[in-house]
Amino acid sequence: MCGISGIFDTQGTRAISRELISRINDAQAHRGPDENDVHLEPGLALGHRRLSVIDLAAGQQPLFNDKGAVGIVFNGEIYNYRDLTVELQELGYHFRTRSDTEVIVHAWSAWGEACVHRLRGMFAFALWDRNRQTLFLARDRMGVKPMHYAWLPDRSFIFGSELKVLTAHPGFKRDIDPLAVEEYFTLGYVADPRCIYRNAHKLPAGHTLTLRRGAAGQPAPRRYWDVRFTNDNTITLQDAQAELRDRVRESVRLRMIADVPLGAFLSGGVDSSAVVATMACLSSTPVHTCSIGFDDPRFDESNYALLVADRYRTDHRLDVVNSDDFDLIDTLAWLYDEPFADSSAIPTYRVCQMARKYVTVALSGDGGDESLGGYRRYRMHLGEEAVRGRLPLALRRGMFGPLGRWYPKADWAPRSLRAKTTLQALAMDSVQAYCHSMSQLRDDERRMLFSHAFQSSLGGYVALEVFRQHGAQAQTEDPLALIQYLDYKTWLVSDINTKVDRASMAHSLEVREPLMDHLLVEWLATLPSDFKIRAGQSKAIFKQAYEPLLPHDVLYRSKMGFSVPLATWLRGPLKDRVRLALLGERMRDCGYFNPMAVQRLIDEHNSGLRDHATVLWMLLMFEAFLRLNDGVASYG
Incomplete structure (x- = not known):
């Protein structure tokens, strides 16, 4: 696990300075604290920051073959x-090497x-x-590891594990x-593949990019x-359960190969508990396990983690996070390099820090x-699909469209009444x-949040087009399979994996993901959807397969998720910070937002009239991005 970087002159062999490649490579020093090296030759510079995991003594990079002609x-x-x-x-x-x-x-x-x-x-x-004067880039099938790149005005090509590698280049x-x-x-x-900056791109998951020196175009x-x-x-369902356990076992076994702790x-939750149970069955020594608990019981799952830790006698560590653990805003804005609003990044950061x-x-x-x-x-969508399948689109638009517009956004109401x-x-x-x-x-x-001028600059573009493009590639008419495919291409790669x-x-920690093994994913995509959601039960085949290995309360309890008390934070200890940041000069002058709409969101949230935690958190993280990247070209 490492950080990589490089500069490639696509048209010639202009010299690249060691100081430049070292500087952009060091922008991601946290990804690889163990070793740091660069390679230079005419028209090419490669940089690497290493976190040593396999072959600690001889796995240095950049690494070339014995003839010195192919390097990586x-x-x-x-x-x-x-x-x-x-x-x-x-x-x-x-x-x-090994x-x-x-x-x-x-x-x-x-x-x-x-x-x-x-x-x-x-x-x-x-x-x-x-020998081929070729630079070849590749990214894994599920998009677990990142790759960013850009073409510079002088027709050089730059790439790196994180966007901060690109922004460190003066060009x-x-x-x-x-x-x-x-x-x-x-x-x-x-x-993916868009970045917050016009000139930067993310290499999509399951894609390669081949550059040949002297070739025309991009x-x-x-x-x-x-x-x-x-x-x-x-x-059969029973045989599928047995094969599922076997496939997960193989995937976990491969990911337990390491020369470090x-x-x-x-x-x-079910997924991490199944992975730990499988590890325990494969290991002759206690598995090291790490959990994050919360002092707010509405968000705390640590008791369920302890059930599994006790059953398999793991070497378990629990760290309780204070419900006011919101001081990571600027840290997260720096880490993610572009606006990123998933607040579960906070407990994810803390569990990685502890681990x-x-x-x-x-x-x-x-x-x-x-x-x-x-x-x-998924279950909600399948229920809606049953209605959509019975009525033509034109009729549904005429019937449910007005109802959806008129029905109030009842944040305060029980979930069953939030029908908008x-x-x-x-x-x-x-x-x-x-x-x-x-x-x-x-x-x-x-539309309410954005300024009229900024909306005009979008030229009619809406993010729905991302889903449209992927939906056209899905090659399935199965309702569950379609949205699983959409999640693979959007939510999983751009949110969860990021x-x-x-x-x-x-924290220079390598995280491995046995349930994202591509052979396992391919096999699961062949199973009937009613193996996965059955009689209203989510993950039916997985839960039934692991009944012999996991406590019933872990398998069949309500899903909680990795959440934080955003609404409470934003009305309480973050109240003044929100008002100062979102109504300040930076957000007012950037040109993206309607200041009166932002003011109303803050006032309604603070009064308790409405829950605007989601949009206020998004605005807060956007303001942090602008502040930490002072000098970016804003709209307006």
């Missing part, structure tokens, strides 16, 4: 590297761009082939992309993998909800309805 900087882990090593040795390749990094170098020599199909793991790498222009602002205030994040990323939901597996996050005291590698349960149908919103979102969704098609349910701010709320990567690497 690599972030991630290749879990099948031992099998690939044997295969490549049989093809005549000689290894000087590292998975060298496997990729020889895999390129053996199979070229197709090498990515042989790699099982989480990865982002840049590989230089001097990079920090002009904000208005479309990214629209996506942020819709979804709470800027969706090449586009190429997709090498996608999940296809067939839902046509004829396996290893443990797991244990939240008390790093005891281990260097931690396994997580991320990805289970997306693959197994674990979210409440559902009524609005019933007037939409499936993709639009799911985007609507995933939106932090709905269309009418954004959150965990930055929070963990802030």
Whole structure:
């Protein structure tokens, strides 16, 4: 696990200074505190910050083959590297290290761009082939590891694990992309492949990018993998449960390979508990487990984590977070480099901070909800689909559209009476309805918040287009499979994986994700959807499969989530900060917002009349981004 960076002259061999590549590489020093090295040759600079996990003595990067013609900087882990090593040795390749990094170098020599199909793991790498004058970038299938890049005005190409690598280059222009602002205030994040800056891009998950020196134009990323939901597996439910346990066991086993202390996050939820139970069955020594508790019982799951820790006699560590633990706002704004509004980044940061005291590698349960149908919103969407399937769209628009507009936004009411979102969704098609349910701010709320001038600058663009583009690629008519696919392409990669990567690497902690193994994901996509949501039960097959291994109360309790008391914070200890930040000169002069609308949101929230915690938190994180990136080109 590391940080990578580089500069490539796409048209010639202009010299690149060691000071420059060292400076941009050091911008992500937190990702790799163990070693720091760069490689320079005419027209190319590669940088690497290393967190040593496998082959501690000989895994330094940039790493070149024995002929010195093919080199790489690599972030991630290749879990099948031992099998690939044997295969490549049989093809005549000689290894000087025991590292998975060298496997990729020889895999390129053996199979070229197709090498990515042989790699099982989480990865982002840049590989230089001097003989072909080719720079090859790749990102793993599920987007666990990040890759950012940009073309500079002098036709140089720059890349790095984090956006701060790009902004550290003096030639990079920090002009904000208005479309990214629209996506942020819709979804709470800027969706891949867009970045907050116009000139920056994220390499999409499951894509490669090939640059050849002297070639005209800017090449586009190429997709090498996608999940296809067939839902046509004829396996019985009982056999599927057994195979699911076996596949998870294999995935966990591969991710337990490390030359450093290893443990797991244990939240008390089903996914992390299943991972820990599997680790315990594979380990001859107690598993190190880490949990975060909250002093507010509404958000605390630590008792469920203890049930699992006690059952498997893990070496368990629990850290209780104070309900007023909100002093990370500026830290998070710096870590994520662009506006990021998922408030669960706070407890994620804290659990990574605690875990790093005891281990260097931690396994997580991320990805289970997306693959197994674990979210409440999935069941809600399927219920809406039943209605949408009975009535034509034109009729639904005429019937439910007005009802959705007239029905009050009853934040204060019991959940069963908060029908506004559902009524609005019933007037939409499936993709639009799911985007609507995933939106932090709905269309009418954004129109109220944004200034008229900024809305005009969007040229009619709405974040729904992100969902439309992915929906067109889904190749499925199954209602659950469609929204799972949409989550893989948006929520999982741009929110969950981004959150965990930055929070963990802030503490030089490697997090591995057995439930996101691509072979497991592919197999789960063949199962019938009613294996996943059955008789109103989310994750039915997973819970039934782990009944012999986990307490009933862990498996079948209500899902709580990794939440923080935002509404209370913003009315209480953060009240003055919110008013000062959101009504201050920076937010007023940036040109994005209607100041009167912001004032009304603050007043209504403080009075208790409405719960505007979501939008106020988004505005607060946006203001922190602007403040920490003083000098960015704002709108207006």
